[in-house]
Amino acid sequence: MKEELTGDFSGDEVTASLSYMADSTSNWNDFEKSTVTSHIDGIKIQTGTNKPYYLSYKTWNSGKSSYYPPVKSTVDDYAGSAGKPVQRLNIQAFKNDGTKLSSGVIVMYRAYVNGEWLPWVSNADPEWMRNVRNKYSLGGTLDTGGSFAGIAGEDISGVEIRIFEDDSLNAGTDDFSGDELNLSLSYMADSNNNWTGFSENVTASHIDGIHYDEGIKVNAISKAVRVSTSAIYRLLKKKQKTGTIEPSYENSGRQSEVTPEKLAKMEALIAENSDITLAEIKEAMQLSIQKSEISNILRNKLGFRYKKRWYMPASETGQM
Known part of the structure; x- marks a missing residue:
């Protein structure tokens, strides 16, 4: 099994002021690190103005065709809209001079959708995500290439947001003391x-x-x-x-549990019962993968789109 690379995080977890809004802008609820509820229409993240960085976050809500404008964590504002459940959450970190951070400040966040936690996503590079997850024993898996928490078209009913500060915003470095070297x-x-x-x-x-x-x-x-x-x-x-830095062209990724034969069976199940749910597909085929992965397979490999409680080919979804 290929060993994953990790960063060299040497900091600690920090707290931020977190709250969510549901139904009305007068209905805000504070939470610490994580919350699960019926639905979330807005998110507010606030960090200290005395810090050398800020978070920029934005949401994509039900009925929208794009993200709402991003919000800074140093202002008294929120991302989202009352009455429109959040479906995607994106969080980034920046130095106060506007430099985007992929290390130094590591924001690990994930969404709770359809009764289960989705993989962690982050502003940070994959090695720092792995290092923080291992050091702080964060449960769940990582989506190292993900740009948002959530599933397109599905309402989020919970979030977990964890913020970690390295000893330096330039992770892996310390205050310089010495002379320039003559390198070979x-x-x-x-x-x-x-x-x-x-x-x-x-x-x-x-x-x-x-x-x-x-x-x-x-x-x-x-x-x-x-x-x-x-x-x-x-x-x-x-x-x-x-022993080398030459690129490796081997396919070192894990084999998918859903073989071509299982794909055909999955398509047949939906053809027989278009009202079938993700949970029922998982149980019928005795799959160990998460429902979110099944949803991605249906969308990306079989071309189905989920509408309320039924599946249909993508070419027919516009006819509903």
């Missing part, structure tokens, strides 16, 4: 026999590889080749585990 750097293009030395920085038509002396600090390499420290950490860990 070279880059490769087209062939392993074509290495060219350079000092501090280089511009070329393309770069296929980077070589550096052992012991050189990651921050110095980052500055020299103008790539993020997290990208360099990923390459270092890959070299340590595999």
